[in-house]
Amino acid sequence: MTGSPLERLLVRLAEVSDLTKAATLLFWDQRVKMPPGGSEARAEALATVSRFAQERFIDDEVGRLLEELRGLEESSDYDSFEASLVRTTRRQYEKAARVAPELVGEMRRAAALGLAAWGPAREQSEFEQLRPQLETLLELRHQYVECFPQPEETYDVLLDDYEPLMKTAEVREVFAELKQELVPLIEEIRAGGDVDDSFLDAEFDPETQRRLALEILRAFGYSDDEWRLDETAHPFMTTPGAGDIRLTTNFRPNDLTALFATMHEFGHGVYEWGVDRSFARTPLHAGVSLAVHESQSRTWENLVGRSRGFWRWFYPRLQEEFSAQLGSVDEESFYRAANKVQPSLIRIDADEATYNLHIILRFELEQDLIEGRLGVADLPGAWNARMEEYLGVEVPDDARGVLQDMHWAGGSLGYFPTYALGNVISVQIWERALEDLGDLDERFERGSFGDLREWLHEHLYVLGAKFTPQETIERVTGSRIDAKPYLRYLRRKLAPQLA
Amino acid sequence: MSLALLKERLGEIADLQHAESLADWDSRTFMPPAGAEARADIVATLTRISHERFVADEVGQLLDELEGTDDETDAALVRLTRRDWERASRVPGELAAELAHAAGVAVAAWDRAKAASDFASFVPYLERQLELKRRYVACFPETPVAYDVLLDDYEEGLTTAEVQRVFDRLKEVLLPLIAAQTGRAPELEGPFPVERQREANQRVLEAFGYDPARWRLDETPHPFASKPGVDDIRLTTHTDARELTSLFSTMHEFGHGIYEFEIDTRLARTPLGHGTSSAIHESQSRTWENLVGRSQGFWRWFYPQLQPLFPDALGGMDEETFVRAVSAIRPGLIRGDADEVTYGLHIILRFELEQELLSGTLAIRDLPEVWNARMHEYLGVDVPDDAHGVLQDMHWPVGLFGYFPTYQLGNVISVQIWEVAQRELGDLEEQFARGEFSQLREWLSEHVYRHGSIYPPRELLRLITGSDLDPEPYLQYLQTKFA
Numbered sequence: 001m002t003g004s005p006l007e008r009l010l011v012r013l014a015e016v017s018d019l020t021k022a023a024t025l026l027f028w029d030q031r032v033k034m035p036p037g038g039s040e041a042r043a044e045a046l047a048t049v050s051r052f053a054q055e056r057f058i059d060d061e062v063g064r065l066l067e068e069l070r071g072l073e074e075s076s077d078y079d080s081f082e083a084s085l086v087r088t089t090r091r092q093y094e095k096a097a098r099v100a101p102e103l104v105g106e107m108r109r110a111a112a113l114g115l116a117a118w119g120p121a122r123e124q125s126e127f128e129q130l131r132p133q134l135e136t137l138l139e140l141r142h143q144y145v146e147c148f149p150q151p152e153e154t155y156d157v158l159l160d161d162y163e164p165l166m167k168t169a170e171v172r173e174v175f176a177e178l179k180q181e182l183v184p185l186i187e188e189i190r191a192g193g194d195v196d197d198s199f200l201d202a203e204f205d206p207e208t209q210r211r212l213a214l215e216i217l218r219a220f221g222y223s224d225d226e227w228r229l230d231e232t233a234h235p236f237m238t239t240p241g242a243g244d245i246r247l248t249t250n251f252r253p254n255d256l257t258a259l260f261a262t263m264h265e266f267g268h269g270v271y272e273w274g275v276d277r278s279f280a281r282t283p284l285h286a287g288v289s290l291a292v293h294e295s296q297s298r299t300w301e302n303l304v305g306r307s308r309g310f311w312r313w314f315y316p317r318l319q320e321e322f323s324a325q326l327g328s329v330d331e332e333s334f335y336r337a338a339n340k341v342q343p344s345l346i347r348i349d350a351d352e353a354t355y356n357l358h359i360i361l362r363f364e365l366e367q368d369l370i371e372g373r374l375g376v377a378d379l380p381g382a383w384n385a386r387m388e389e390y391l392g393v394e395v396p397d398d399a400r401g402v403l404q405d406m407h408w409a410g411g412s413l414g415y416f417p418t419y420a421l422g423n424v425i426s427v428q429i430w431e432r433a434l435e436d437l438g439d440l441d442e443r444f445e446r447g448s449f450g451d452l453r454e455w456l457h458e459h460l461y462v463l464g465a466k467f468t469p470q471e472t473i474e475r476v477t478g479s480r481i482d483a484k485p486y487l488r489y490l491r492r493k494l495a496p497q498l499a
Numbered sequence: 500m501s502l503a504l505l506k507e508r509l510g511e512i513a514d515l516q517h518a519e520s521l522a523d524w525d526s527r528t529f530m531p532p533a534g535a536e537a538r539a540d541i542v543a544t545l546t547r548i549s550h551e552r553f554v555a556d557e558v559g560q561l562l563d564e565l566e567g568t569d570d571e572t573d574a575a576l577v578r579l580t581r582r583d584w585e586r587a588s589r590v591p592g593e594l595a596a597e598l599a600h601a602a603g604v605a606v607a608a609w610d611r612a613k614a615a616s617d618f619a620s621f622v623p624y625l626e627r628q629l630e631l632k633r634r635y636v637a638c639f640p641e642t643p644v645a646y647d648v649l650l651d652d653y654e655e656g657l658t659t660a661e662v663q664r665v666f667d668r669l670k671e672v673l674l675p676l677i678a679a680q681t682g683r684a685p686e687l688e689g690p691f692p693v694e695r696q697r698e699a700n701q702r703v704l705e706a707f708g709y710d711p712a713r714w715r716l717d718e719t720p721h722p723f724a725s726k727p728g729v730d731d732i733r734l735t736t737h738t739d740a741r742e743l744t745s746l747f748s749t750m751h752e753f754g755h756g757i758y759e760f761e762i763d764t765r766l767a768r769t770p771l772g773h774g775t776s777s778a779i780h781e782s783q784s785r786t787w788e789n790l791v792g793r794s795q796g797f798w799r800w801f802y803p804q805l806q807p808l809f810p811d812a813l814g815g816m817d818e819e820t821f822v823r824a825v826s827a828i829r830p831g832l833i834r835g836d837a838d839e840v841t842y843g844l845h846i847i848l849r850f851e852l853e854q855e856l857l858s859g860t861l862a863i864r865d866l867p868e869v870w871n872a873r874m875h876e877y878l879g880v881d882v883p884d885d886a887h888g889v890l891q892d893m894h895w896p897v898g899l900f901g902y903f904p905t906y907q908l909g910n911v912i913s914v915q916i917w918e919v920a921q922r923e924l925g926d927l928e929e930q931f932a933r934g935e936f937s938q939l940r941e942w943l944s945e946h947v948y949r950h951g952s953i954y955p956p957r958e959l960l961r962l963i964t965g966s967d968l969d970p971e972p973y974l975q976y977l978q979t980k981f982a
Contacts, residue, residue, distance in 0.1 A: 018544035022518045029521055034731060037713035041517060041728025048514035052548065226533040241537025244530060
């Protein structure tokens, strides 16, 4: 191959990116459009395309090029595209090249089997059906950890897959602070009496919901030229190429939760949408980490979508479309219901405050599992005891307990903490946006979201993966990850619900 | 061992093609427009990698080791793979990439030229395509005419001279048949609300054997069928409230879909796991669209269901008039809208012109004039502008020279196979009149579909019908139907 080492690296990375995007499209199609009969052939195609992407990335040639490019990296400005590309690619390469393709294949297979067992196990609420798969997955995770130099804590290796360079100790510190404040806060809210949200328990025509969700998305910045919105049982966002952002949501006939889920997925989408397009087909053309990604989905779902200003703008529209259900409900009552805090069993239905305790519980159990302090067989017992302790709820069965999430069954250990970290980071960034932009609520009331989107675009989205997550957070907020802004926000917002 | 290795390699390539096929389908159905550039990169990369993996020397070595294998299916696999491998290996990667790239560029130029009906702006792109095609032909051993090489890409083993003979014979019968048409055929007057059309399409598809767990039907401006993988058949159609054509295009695409769907799944992820040629494929789309979908029996069953769906348009029209309306001979400008009889002349005209272009006896700048003159000569119609003339099809812009004849050969073959089916199954129309299509489907599956590409097209035709390509059954069918 001809060209400078940088050009040659870019060609190679473009090829890997194309293969990865092809796999992304295969995956999206499988969840959204594929007739069920196609699943077997699709599994083969996905395995082959993913394998090609992995093989071509960990190829020795990539390693050699990265070596040759050390000089260029050192002589270029740290912030330059060239230095950032070489730095980020090297980190990913060194990590990926340590893991034997056989182990990657085995983990992928075990994950597929785990997910296949999880569905029926959850339906029948029988943890025992999933236990052997979880044990295999845990064993493979240990083998995976072995591929890396001895970490301070085993969990560090797992966490690093989702939150590069983040250490368990740092997460533990942030979570300790959250727990210390949130457990009594939630206790206080419980004592404060009930917020009436009974009017949300009604029939809401899914077609109308879809129309309303699109109205909101368009005000946020969605356009038919670059985005899609489809429906799936579990909402997600994915992007099979620059300029091609795909959201899914789940409009249910008996509640309005899909409006929030749609805004959540928009937050993931707009982050990817905003990454500098000149990074396309390189590892820099992506959100920097799961926690930073989640900070943006939470921003658009909660900080925007559950704000007073937002509902001042949109409630009249919602009321108009659902006059039978909401005609006699005033804006204030609706706003309170949309922000109601109430301990419950299911993570994905949890409110802004209790959500974090669902995560902390999982984070603790994951560490206990990987450190061998907790056997897989004892997991349901430990789960139920901690739910009682943190949220004061009794778990009636495993379906609504330890089996509710697919993450562990799919081999994702170390993923959960990024959700709560996303909440924390979202408010850190939000405070800076408020400093620069002034009153956002006043803009939202007018249905104007462009200033916020542009600010986030300019300060965060455009960076893509040029810097590490920590560097990115520091550049945007001026500080390291810090729970205080988030706790301040919650205290202020939930004050009316306190005893 | 060699066989397992070969199959592994071919499986891997089939998986990449699966991804490519999905990427193409998605770009024509659901992709947001701004995704086009990234999509072109993805498709180019998948194409390049599967080409590299296929033309690799190891594949040639494995094929050598497997020569003379006893098993019939394995032997067919080795035979077809060797043919594909030798053809692919002859073409340098550079040229393959240039061809792919020129197609992409030319399609965009064609879109603009067609919209403005401006042939002159398209001339440089057509020149480039022809130049590349000549270089492509030069990669192969010399043939009596250059066109043979192109034809062989789509229709293995067929020569230009043979097509010429068939087409000469068709012309001899079709021209007077068209000239003899007098009097006006009944016309269908819309509107035909699209939702109702969709319902009609769905009913017909389900009666034919469409299974929602394994098929999809979506809407695109140009209907097509594709199969990303086994048990995943995707059809598209185009509904327009002014016309009832989507029903016929849906049946047409069903024919392509059912052929792919019924291929023995043991052939999956190998080159044998697809229909054996473009003409045989087209014979099946034409079977379901015309031989079934425009038959008296079919409408005896379906017209009573269709009529209530469109009370305004069809309430006052009886079944016989309706059948005449959807079968009538109406010489027109557009190939895609042509009836069963005039369709052949649209193809023959293209077949003649593309040979003349390739050999250089026709200059590109003279193409519109010659096109228009021949449209007048064959069909008696005057072409008002190039958008309705020489710029109407996407084939030449994407570099498909030698493809058009397979459409008309499909018509010819469809009736050859149909005659055998009728001999063995008895009165098919009587079954259709009861909404019963499974005997025909199963028969076709048994004799045509399940074999995939185990037999080359002409051998398959001989196995089914006992004869080679023969225009007489088709001509008899037309003469009976339209005389």
